[in-house]
Structure formats: C-alpha cells, structure tokens
Amino acid sequence: MTRSDNLAKVVNAVLKPNEIISEICLCDFEIKLEATKDFSEMLKSNGRLTKNISFGIGGVKALSKALRVNKTLKVSHMQSLGLGAEGTKYIAEALKANKILMELDLSCNKMGNEGAKVVAELLKTNMSLRRLNLDDNSIENRGVTFLCEALKTNRQLAVLHLSTNKSRATIGNALRVNTSLTELNLSENKIGVEGVHAIVKALETNSTLTSLDLNQNQIGDESAKAIGEELKINDALKELSIAGNEIGNEDANAIFEAPKVNKASTRLMLRYNKIEDGRAVGEALKVNETLRELDLSCNLINDEGIMLICEGLKINRDLTILHLSLIHICRCRRYAVCRSRWSPYH
Secondary structure, eight states: OOHHHHHHHHHHHHHTTOSSOOEEEOTTOOOOHHHHHHHHHHHHHOSSOOEEEOOOGGGHHHHHHHHHHOSSOOEEEOTTSOOHHHHHHHHHHHHTTOSOOOEEEOOSSOOHHHHHHHHHHHHHHOSSOOEEEOOSSOOOHHHHHHHHHHHTTOOSOOEEEOTTSOOOTHHHHHHTTOOSOOEEEOOSSOOHHHHHHHHHHHHTTOOSOOEEEOOSOOOHHHHHHHHHHHHHHOSSOOEEEOOSSOOOHHHHHHHHHGGGTOSSOOEEEOOSSOOOOOHHHHHHHHHOSSOOEEEOTTSOOOHHHHHHHHHHHHHOOSOOEEEOTTOOOOHHHHHHHHHHSSOOOO
16 A cells, blocks of 8 residues: 555545544645545535645546535645546536635646636636636637637636636637636736737726736737836726836836826836836836836846936835846945835845
C-alpha cells in the first residue's frame, strides 16, 4: 500500500465524523480510484467541509457523483489535473445539479475548445458559481465564443480568469450585455488591436466591470490611446492592468490624460512598458484624487522624468503605493522621491 493510499484512508476516517475541519489540501498525491471513491462517499455526507483541493485525475468521475449531492462544499481547486475535455465534462455535469459551489478553479487542464463548450453550457444554467478560473487551457477563439454566449445570459458569475489562452475579440461582445462580471483577466492572450477595441467599445455601455487585466496582449499604439479615451468617461472601472504591452511615451501620455478627469480609477498598472517621459504622470498626479496604487516598474523613465513625477507627488495626497522597481534612479533623484512627501520607492 502506497503512502498516498494510507493518507486517503486516514483522511476518510477523520472526516466522516468531522464537525470542525472546513478545508483540506491533498495536492501532489496520486490517490488511486478506490481510495477516491471512499473519499467521495465521505464528501456526500460530510456536513462541515467547505473547501477542497483535488486529488488526481483517477477519481474525477467518482468525485463528480459526490458533487451532485454535496451540500457544503463552496470552493474547489482542480488545477493541473490534465482533465481534458472528458474530465471537464464529468465536473460540469455534476455542477448542473450542485447549487452550493461558489468558486471553481479548472486552470491548466488542457480542456481546449470542447471543454470550454461544456463549461459554457454549465454557465447557462448554474446559479451558484461566482468565481471561475480557466487560465492556461488552450482555449481558442471558438471556445471563447461558446463562453461569451453563456455570459450573455449568466447573471451570477462575478470573476472570470482566461489568462494564457488564445482568446481574441469575441469577449467584447459579451461585455456589452453582461451585467454580473466585476473582474476579468485576459492577460497573455495576444488579443491585439481588434480585441482591445472590441473591449473598449463594450465598456461604453458596461457599468459593472471594475477590474480588467490586459497584460501582455500586444495591444498596439492605437489601442492604448483608445483605452485612455475610454477611461476619461468610464466611472465603473477601478483597476486596470496593461503591463508588458510595449507602451511608449505617446501612448502613455494618452492614458495619463484620463486620471486628470476620471473619478473612479484606484489602481493603474503599467510595468514592463517603454515609458521614458514622466511629465504626463506628474501632471496627472497633481490633479487626480482617486488613484491609490500606480505601478511604473521596469520602464525607461529618465532622471528628468522622475523629477517631474516628484513634483506631482508634492501636491498629490491620495496615492499610497508607487512602484518604481528596476528603474535606474541616481542617488540625488532617489532622495527627491523620498522627500516628495513619503517614501514610495519600492
């Protein structure tokens, strides 16, 4: 009998009468199917467990049966199990009957377009899920189209992560009509100019999305300017991350025009771009009253730009976190940053 099998028996024995434990982590154990069946039987009747981290592909089918009747499990992490489309189907079918689970992590499972289609069908009927992570699942445009159709009618899902897939413009169509999503992560998707413009267009009417991550998406110069224009009038979006998009001075200037008039944004992340001039940043800081965190790390801001940012900091009384990591600042300029009003140098 393996160490993992012994662990499974101990867990099953302990949790059957459990009235205290609410979370269990069984990562990195290859538990055999029979042991998983025992665990699943326990899960059907356990009255306390509210969170699990999954335990191997071999027991997915058995686990899915338990999920149909479990009345307490609210969070389930099933990342990196190699579920594929078939394993995803078992889980999705179970959750059509489950009315309790609120958070599901299926990241890194190679589900592809067919798996995304299964999840989309689930989203059309499930009324309990609030957070869904589908990062790194080889989902292409066709799969994202399925998900978007579901998002047009789903009114419960608040957080969706689709990072490191291959989605493009189709997500913008769903955002035009969806009224539940508050956080969307589309980082590392290479959605390009077309995708960003579709999202910007959707934000003209969407009033619920408050956090958007477009890191490393090759958004282009025109897209950066379009984002800046939208931020001027959007009063819902509070957090925007557009790191790693090769945004230069001109594009950054367009983006930093927005904080001069925007009264909603609290967090703006622009690390790993090509910003050299700090003038637009400094001018925005002089008048903005809502930004609490600004990330300019790993840009090319020169000493003069740092001094201009410092001038803005002397007036600004609202920004509490400023990231300037991996920006070469000479000693005298660093002193100027620290003397602006506090020490924001990270």
